[in-house]
Amino acid sequence: MSATLSFTAPTEHGPQDITLAYARVGEGEPLLLLHGIGHHRQAWDPVVDILATEREVVAVDLPGFGQSSALPHGLPTMNAVLGAFCAALGLDRPHVAGNSLGGLLALELGRENLVRSVTALSPAGFWTRAERRYAFGVLMGMRRTARSLPLPLVERLSRTAVGRTALTSTIYARPARRSPEAVVAETLALAHAQGFSETLRAGRSVLFTDDVPGIPVTVAWGDRDRLLLPRQGIRAKHAMPRARLVRLPGCGHVPMNDDPALVARVLLDGSGVQSARALRTSFSTVAL
Structure with missing residues (x-):
């Protein structure tokens, strides 16, 4: 079901009125999906039906993208807005998965302990200058x-x-x-x-170097990613030693369309009730 939600988000810049477009489908533990810069929630369409058999899936257009309204102050306030969005929808610490910019935001939500697990597909922030x-x-x-x-x-x-x-x-x-x-x-x-x-301007100062303790984290990277090169996954693993690093063979920067079955399996395992155990048994850590 596609819908829009208008709400007020408390941010460091004061209350912000925002309207986000989203789609909600399926049953089970909630899984929030965050797309990359310049994309929209439909980037997740190839995997949503698979995920919805086991999760309540919420795919959202990030502020300033897709059908969502623009957000004053942009990137620094996005996670406050996403936290308020989840609260307004009644999502209590959902699992979260993100791609590129969405992967970075997912990791930051995990660092702030606002989610149950994080799965990041080619997340931004592990680059050299x-x-x-x-x-x-x-x-x-x-x-x-x-x-x-x-x-x-x-x-x-x-x-x-x-x-x-x-x-x-x-x-x-x-x-x-x-x-x-x-x-x-x-x-x-x-x-x-x-x-x-x-x-993009705000992203010039972004470098993710912190660990995300206390929750299961999966980082997955397409081995044919031409935008954020796969070696950045090794840096992500060094920053988050307990995270699971997964290779996505034959996949590019937005892997959901390249191999929907594989990506859906990574997301389901990463967001499983027994996600820590599932990650130990489903994939081996690989060098990228």
Whole structure:
């Protein structure tokens, strides 16, 4: 079920009025899904039906992205807003999974002990300065392209495997698998993302170096990630020694579309009731 929720979030800058769009489906323990910069909640569509067989899944458009309203002060206030969003929905310390920017936010929610478990897919924040500059340069190039292409051209490109590759190969290892409708929608989402520039500026000072103690943490990385390089997963493991590091073979930066079954299994194991035991038995830690 898709809906919007308007609420007031208490932040360090004072109360903020915000409206977030989200989809809620399934039954079981709650699992909050957070997308990456310039994307929208539909990035999770390839795995939602699988997850919903065992979890109550809530996929949300982050502030300033998708159909959610923009947020004054941007990135520094996002987690306060997400905490207030969960409270307004009656989600008591949900499990959380995030991709890229969403992975960073998920880890910060875990560090603040606001969630039961964290699964982070190619999370931002484990880069060197050069790697960050490279990633931001690629993202800004993608944004310029998305904003410059007329909609009829995007629609025409999306109808062919070659066109979908041209539009999305930076984030997908298997771009031809993405549906034409999804490619058009996410190109428009990137072009119209109100929070893109402000979030990117705030990200220049982001470096995640803290551990996330007390809850199960899974970090998974596609071995064909061209945006945040897989070696950053090793740094994540060093920062969080108790975290489980999982390799996603054949997957790119946004792995949900590249291998839905594998990604869904990682998310279900990472958010399981017996998640610590499940992670010990389901995957082996691998060097990336």
